[in-house]
Every structure is written in C-alpha cells, then in structure tokens.
Amino acid sequence: MLQLKTLLCVFVLSFPIARAAEINVADHGVVPGIDATYSLNRLIESLKDQSDVTLVFPKGQYDFYPENALEMYRAVANHDNGLKRMGFPLFDCKNITIDGGDSVFMFHGRMVPVTIEGTRGATLKNFSIDWIRSFHAELTIVESNEADKSFVVETDPKLYPFSINDGKVLFDRYGQQDPIGSNMVFDPKTRSPIYRTKDYAVNSNRAKVTALGKNRFRIENAVKNAPPVGSVLVTYGVHPTSRLCPAIHITNSSDVKIENVTVYDAGGMGLIVERTDNISLDGMVVTSTEDRIVSTRADATHFIGCKGTIRLENCRFEHMLDDGINVHGAYVKVAEYLGNNEFVCEISHFQQWGLIFGQPGDKIALMSRTTVLPFYETTIKAIKTLNEHRFVMSVSDLPESLPEGPLSVENLTWYPDLVMKNNTIRENRARSVLVTTKGKVMIENNYFSSQMHGILIEGDNNKWYESGAVQDVTIRNNVFDNIGFAVTERYPLLASPLLTAEQHMGEGQYHRNIHFTGNTINSFNGLLVNARSVKGLDISGNKMQFSTDYPVVDEGPSIVLEYCDDVTIQGNKASGFAKPLTVKATDTTDPVMDANGGFESE
Amino acid sequence: MLQLKTLLCVFVLSFPIARAAEINVADHGVVPGIDATYSLNRLIESLKDQSDVTLVFPKGQYDFYPENALEMYRAVANHDNGLKRMGFPLFDCKNITIDGGDSVFMFHGRMVPVTIEGTRGATLKNFSIDWIRSFHAELTIVESNEADKSFVVETDPKLYPFSINDGKVLFDRYGQQDPIGSNMVFDPKTRSPIYRTKDYAVNSNRAKVTALGKNRFRIENAVKNAPPVGSVLVTYGVHPTSRLCPAIHITNSSDVKIENVTVYDAGGMGLIVERTDNISLDGMVVTSTEDRIVSTRADATHFIGCKGTIRLENCRFEHMLDDGINVHGAYVKVAEYLGNNEFVCEISHFQQWGLIFGQPGDKIALMSRTTVLPFYETTIKAIKTLNEHRFVMSVSDLPESLPEGPLSVENLTWYPDLVMKNNTIRENRARSVLVTTKGKVMIENNYFSSQMHGILIEGDNNKWYESGAVQDVTIRNNVFDNIGFAVTERYPLLASPLLTAEQHMGEGQYHRNIHFTGNTINSFNGLLVNARSVKGLDISGNKMQFSTDYPVVDEGPSIVLEYCDDVTIQGNKASGFAKPLTVKATDTTDPVMDANGGFESE
Incomplete structure (x- = not known):
C-alpha cells in the first residue's frame, strides 16, 4: 500500500515547480497504482504561494489511503466534527483548478477527499470520488416471516464485512464497528426507498441477530412489519461516527465551481458548503455504483450561511440516504x-x-x-x-x-440567491429541495421524485435551527413525479415554519412571496401545496395528473392554507383523479381562485 | 451559575492593566461565588504580551464551569486527546506566577484546570484543584455471597449518580455515561487497594446489575471472588472517555515550578508534562478528600520527553488509581x-x-x-x-x-535528570516510581508503599513504548514499606526491559549503573531486587525487616539477576524472616557478594 520509496526518486530529481498554469501531477509522484496521498499533499503544500494553478491528472484511478494523509481538527456543519484526514487539502488558495481528466479518486479509509478553505477561486472538474468500502451496508431480504416479524438477510461480506456477537451485528468500516443504527428499506428495482418505508423500520437496539452461515443472518424482535423478500435493508450507523466523511467540504471561500464531478459514496454528504460567496455546480452527479443501490450517507448537497449565488445546473442527485439540496442559515x-x-x-x-x-x-x-x-x-x-x-x-x-x-x-448578510435549472433529484430518502434563504430563489425546469416533500420551505428555531424566512421564491415549470411515496402527507411544496408547542405565530407571516407556477405533477395522492404563515403565494398554471405508479391514497385536501395572506390559485388543472381535488384554507385571507379545473373549495 | 452580567460592570469600569508585577484577580471579575471561567480566561488573554506577572487570588473557593471556557483541540500524552476546555490557558507566557493564596479551584465539568504551553518560566503555587463530581465511583460492599459470587454495593447517588437499565449500571459524569469499566477494590481503612486486589476484579462486560432501591444494587456474574463486606469497589470507566481531564498539563515549556499545590481529583493524571526543560515540584500533594477514598484517575505525575532536571521534593502522592511518578521518553x-x-x-x-x-x-x-x-x-x-x-x-x-x-x-536530547528527595508515595494502585531516562537519577530519603513494584526501571518497545535505558541511577536511604501487596512478585526495585517473545537481548546490557544502597525495606514477602540486562548494579547496605502487616508469602528469591554484569551485593542485612533470603543469578557474571546478613546464594 505504501510505496513512498518509489516516489522519492521523483521528489529527489524533483522539478522545481514553474510558475506555469498547468502542473501534471504525474511529474510529482502522483500516479495510479500507489498511495498517492503524501505526494499529492506535498505537491499542494508546495503551491502555497502561487495562484492560477491547474493540477492536471492524467486519466486513471488514483488511490488515497489515510496513513500518511494530512490531518486537522475540523468542524464540519451537519457532520460529526473531529480529526479529519484529507486527500486534497486546499487551504488559502487563489484560483486553483483540479482537473481530474475523468479519473477516479478512490479512497481507502476515513478521509475527507476534498477540503477547500479560505480560498478565492477554485474549480473542481472531471473526476469521480468513491470509497473502496461504503459507509453503509446493503442487506437483501431473502426470508420474511410475517407471523413472528423475523426476517433473514443476505449480504456480501467482502462489500459489507460484519461480525455477530451476543445477538448483535456490527459492521466493520475502516476499523470502526457500527451497529445497524439508522436504517431504511430500499426497492432494488427502483433504487428508491420502498413505498411506506416507515412500516419496515428496524429498531437497532431491540434487534436480535443470529448468524446463518457466512453471508446470512436472521433479525428478530426489530420490526412492526417484516420487509418483503427481495427488498434491501440499508443500515448506516449512529452518531457521532456516522457522518465523519463528506466527499467535498468547502468553507470560508468564494467563487467555487464544480463541473462534471461524480460522487458515488460518502460517509456524510456529497458536498457541504459553509460561508462561501458564489458557488456553481454544473453537471455534478451523486449516484450509486453498479454494485450498490445507495449513494451518499446523507444529503447530496448542503449549503449553510452562504451568500452571492448558489447555482445548480444539469446536476443529477439520486439514491442518497437524505435530501438532494438544503440551503439555509x-x-x-x-x-x-x-x-x-x-x-x-x-x-x-x-x-x-x-x-x-x-x-x-x-x-x-x-x-x-x-x-x-x-x-x-x-x-x-x-x-x-x-x-x-x-x-x-x-x-x-x-x-x-x-x-x-x-x-x-x-x-442577514450571509443569505444567498439560489438558481436551480435542469437538475434531476430522485430516488432518495427525504426531500428533493429544502430552501430557507432571504435571497432570490429560482427553481426552474427540474425533475423531482423524492420520497418525502418535493420542495420544503421550512425554517425552525427549535429542532434543526435552520434559519431564513424566504422573501422571493419562484418554482416554475418543474416536474414533480410521484412525490411523497414515504406516505403520508408529503407535498410537492410545503412552506411552513416548524414551530414547537411553546412557539406561536407572531404578528405577520413568516415566509413571503412564493410562486409555484407551471409545474407538472404526476401524483398518486393528489397533494399539491401546503402553506402556513406565508404572505404572497401564487399557485398558478400547474398541471396535476393522476399516476398509478403507487397505490392510490386519499390524504386530504390538495391545497392546505393556514394563516396565509395574499394567495392566488388560478389556472391549475387536475386530471385523472377519482374526484375533484380540494382546497382548504384556515385563518387565511380569502384566496383569489380562478379557472382551476378539477379543483373545488372545501 | 452564569453571572457574567455582574462581572461586566467590573470590565466596563475596567482598570487598564498596569505593568505591575502583581495583579489581584478580584479586580478583573474573578471572585468566589460565580463562574469565574470567562473572566479569568479574558484576564489571561489580556496579559499576552506581558512578562513577569503574578496573578494573586484572595483566599476563597473559585468555581469554574465549562460553558464559557476557552476550548482547543489538544493532544495530551497518556490521556485521551480531544477538545479540551481550559480553566487556566497559559500559552506562550514569560515568567507567569499563579498564586492561589491557599484557595480551592473547584471545577464543574469536563475541563483541564491548568494548561501551560510554550511558556518560559511559570510558577503555580498555593492552591488546590478539585471537582464537584469525581471521575470515578466508590461503591461500598454491603453484602457478599461467596456461594454465587454475587455482591451488593451501596453508594451515595449525589456523589456518584447512576442509572440501571437492561442489567447494566451507567455512571453519569458530566453528561457522559460511563460503564463500570476499569475497577479495583480498596480497603477504606488503609485507603489503599485491598490485599490481592486482582482476586476481586469485576468483569464489566459480563456483570449483571440489579437495582435495589435508590442507593444499592446487586452485581452478579462478574467476579471470581466476591469482595469482602466493608471494602470499596472503585469503578473508573473505559477508554476513550476515561482520561480526558488531567489536573495540570504542561508542554513545550521551561523552568516551571509547582509549590504547595494539592490535587484532590482528576479525570486523568494529577500532572502530565511533555517536552519541558527543568521543572521542580515542592510540596505538591495528590490525595483524596474526606468523602472520597481515591484521588486521581491515573498517575499522580508523569513526564515524557523532558530535559534539564525534574526535581521533586517534599511531595506526597497517595490514593491514586495509578503510579506515583513516571519519567520516560x-x-x-x-x-x-x-x-x-x-x-x-x-x-x-x-x-x-x-x-x-x-x-x-x-x-x-x-x-x-x-x-x-x-x-x-x-x-x-x-x-x-x-x-x-x-x-x-x-x-x-x-x-x-x-x-x-x-x-x-x-x-537522546530530551532525557532529563531526576532528583527525588523527601517524598512520600503510598496507598496507590500500581508503582511508586517508574523511571527510564538516560539522565542522572537520584532518589533519596523517600517513603514508598505501593501496591506493585516500588521502583520500576523498565523500558519497552512493544507495549507502552516508554524509552530510556538508564545510565546512572542512585536509589539510597529510602524506606520501602510493604511494597507489593498486589501480590505476586513485586519488588522494591525491578530493573528490566520488557521484551516480547519476538524481541531478544542483543549484545550488551540495556540498563547501566544502578545503585540501590542504604534503603530500609519493611517486607512481608522478602523480595528486594529483580534485575535483567543491567551492567553495573550495586545492591549494598540495605536493611530488610520482616513485616507482619500483610500475610507472609514465599515468592522466591529475594534478589533475582538475569543477564547482568558487574554486580555488587554487599553489607545488606535481613532480619526477622523465617529463613535466609536468597540470591538467584542466571546468565550473569559472578556478583561480588560480601557481608550480607540473612542472605544466602541459591
């Protein structure tokens, strides 16, 4: 694994780094087939005082091991803080570009592949990030006994090594022994969480596990409903060791571009961005590999306390164990x-x-x-x-x-605008989009098909403490496909602060100016928008079509309004549903309603 | 607890700090009866560029809470690394003195009371360090059933709060839930580990615990021998959360003095010193309080990679859960x-x-x-x-x-001399002294009464990796009182590298020039010195007296020599033993033996 010696020849002969814009990493010992970490760390360090540098990787698979990696104590928002070993420690750079040349960057341990901090101008492009061993386990249900709620799973111990002792299973992930912990049943055909996942939730503490040969074990005393044969139980551990390794961490930086980068796995999010001014993603993909159903352990992308513009175009995020994107303060x-x-x-x-x-x-x-x-x-x-x-x-x-x-x-200074165009977010646990920013939000021409809400505009001061009552949000011409197959009451758009029993509405609404127009919704549940404490809400020109992809359910009114003001609902069309969709308004100034086909007021 | 507001008046009026040598901390909001942490941290920070400053504490109890404490990621040798909150963060000071005026510094959470780093000249004097809640638990045995090896313990849930679930007891220590973990039975009369402690070791994983009212619980399935009624089971948790908080941590410093400082408790060692040039302790005490039998969770003092002179005089270390002092590289x-x-x-x-x-x-x-x-x-x-x-x-x-x-x-540069005079180390788990340094060692006129070896000169490259084959050690005119009541084969002096099966002696001895002379040994086991791989060993003029304080045992030869050279054994006297004490030499150049009373060669 460690073959530094062979590298040193390169170092000893070492070319002093010219002021050239492009550096071929192979000239500095960063080559396929060895542990490239130390050479790469060293090369990056040598560039400390240079700006406008591009590191060019000849196409290949580059392997990164933690043993000789640079390490630092790092606080990473929405992750577990701690010492992090880093593949690309890009600190205090000026206009640095990593051009992977369509290479695979393969990680072999608890590492954070890319860290960008204090950097003005950075471009990541043309590479993929993967790990030799995943941060979750995938267990196929091969027997399911509804009578005693037990079931038998089968897995590949090479991909997901495990041991069973005292009735408990522990998964071996880079020296860490993880219990079942968080878990979710997926449908391998759709690579999505199974319909009504919650029905099959495994109680990790109660579960009694018995080995059945090398690659099978029985789980008892753990579920209300035994998951169906053929479905896949995905288990992903517990805090504080279950979100150690995001794929890309960016903080205190500006003008960052991510282009044609694919993340296949992460012990955390695909991308977490903090306090960064302007960032654009074009063609970023988060997806799973041939031999895995699930991609990242948490959100595909997440932005906290940013400003300028967050721009996402032509991205595809799928098979994550959490949301597609979350933007908040x-x-x-x-x-x-x-x-x-x-x-x-x-x-x-x-x-x-x-x-x-x-x-x-x-x-x-x-x-x-x-x-x-x-x-x-x-x-x-x-x-x-x-x-x-x-x-x-x-x-x-x-x-x-x-x-x-x-x-x-x-x-208030650090709220960004958000532009999302032509992206696909689908087949993931949780939501497609969460957004709470005071900046201008434009979400247009995207495809969303998530298990919970399509777009959640929340804000709460009691649970996640994600701030940012919105001021100006446009969601138009998107497709929402079978949103909410977690069941129940998941909407293409939910806009509402999350209040505790002790918290209450003050005077005036929390959110402002939300336009939900021209969207196409393929729906098995007839739900469209749920809004609470919103002033200025336009739900117009949306087309709802009945979908038979999931069992039909009646989950109440299609549009629910509570404590809203200045609401327009017009030109929406619903077709194929067994009965007219309904609108229910409480404590709300009478909405303007006009020309909605297939809708009626409650 | 937090009363910063009242302090701020002081700050606002704030006396600009004069260049005076003495600062009364009360003038800066550091007063008894409130959380003094933030004010003290702030005062210390304001002194950053000053040298030759004394912080004077009017006598009282000062309370320190973690909530507003300065925090830093800290690697602490022989402890669990991590974020540490600090009471006295003394970084990069020049000639700073903390004069506690005989005050009590009381800590209320997971904090490191004193941190000294990068400091040239520091004096700590006239204070004691304690915690409102200990890092161990003391459980008195009130029933002991030898038939089924079960026993019942009683404890004060105010001092040692605990909860019992699913047959396991967890102790609540500052938000941390500690299992039994490491443990040892103490004798409350002697405040020492009980004779043959090992016989009563509790297997924390196997133990089945049942609550019996508020302050009692039964422990089953955990011991080979039920501990006697009246003895006290001390439990102290597991790595990596059982050595978080040393009382005093000193690193990268020089010329440090500790005078008249008492440590009553610590979630780690009383004092851990790394890479420090010259340090002297005069009148440092590590001991337990009225209501606790045990003092620190680990060693009283520990020195790694120091140079100059480590000087200990007039110190008393007792009731620790580990060694009195350890000096090594x-x-x-x-x-x-x-x-x-x-x-x-x-x-x-x-x-x-x-x-x-x-x-x-x-x-x-x-x-x-x-x-x-x-x-x-x-x-x-x-x-x-x-x-x-x-x-x-x-x-x-x-x-x-x-x-x-x-x-x-x-x-080789960072090996210190060690001078120990007129100290007492007793009634602790493990050894009185461990020393492996190439510097000159003088251990004179001390009193040692520890449960394992009196003085251990080891060095190993396979377990603790504590380096430092000795070159010049004098141990003279000390009293060794009932050394080795852990039983078996614990010596007043053991000098031997610790080798694995794969490691073997090379050519030439590992240790050199050890003088063990003029010591008085009160002994129930007749053991004096065990030496292996030592060249130059003088065992002379020692007086061994038979002691009836513990049951008499026959543990083999009094002096054991293996692969030693240049050994002198003369003028030693043994009295009161049932038969002559013996000397056993293997693979050793014939020792000079002369005028030893009560000894004979095997």
Missing part, C-alpha cells in the same frame, strides 16, 4: 446579554457546533425565540470564539430595551 | 525509509498520538526494534507532521546501510 441562541451591546451566544444544534456564525461587519437580526419573528437589525462589531458551542458577540447598536423571553440571532 | 517506529535520509515515523502507542517527538537539532538514536539496542546516533534536520500518528523526519546523516528488520528511534 442558522438561528443561534442568545445565552446571556452582558450589557454594553455584548452577548454570549450559543450555537443551537450539535451539528452546527464550530460554525462561523458571523464576522465583524455582518448584519444580523435579533428575534424572539418564541415567535421566530425579528425585532431589530444591527451589525457585528466583534466576535470572540469561546468554544465550539459558544462565542461572545458585540454589536454596533441595540434598542433601548430588549424584550423579555429567550432571544435568537440570524446573520 | 518514547520509542517511535520507523514506518518506512524514504531514502535521502528521510523517514516516515509512526508514534507507537495510542496514548502518545500527537506527541512532539523531536525538533530540528535534537539528537536521536536509531535502533533495532527487535533487540531494542541502538546502532547509530544522528541529528534531526526537519520534521513534518502528517497526522497525529505519523510524521516525516529527515536526519543529518546515516550509516551506509540500514540493518534489516523493523527500526525505531528515540530522542
């Missing part, structure tokens, strides 16, 4: 007001620990944690990090008195 | 020779991960990993850290060819 708690315009703040969600909430000059909003509505805008003067959870923030100015009750803050 | 593996005088090296033991093995200019020895004997000395030219496990090291020169077989390196 963070609600951070005020732990204590110290006086003198100074707050102790606490990061609210454990998977945001270590997040850079803001920097001096950023505009922020202060809000009640109860109503989640802002009451004052001010500017950060100084930030001092205490630890991963807390920081002290001083601001330029405050109102004369602060309201009673718990407060939160959100960063 | 590290054997680091050569993972690969890259040619060009460059090696990839790998830190050998997981509790040394992150260790700074050396820096340019340090002299190192290269050795066979099989014989543990050095074959070449050279100098470090450059070191590049890859990750916590590995670094690349280039050296000034090498022999023409390297021998076959696995190699190791040790750092």
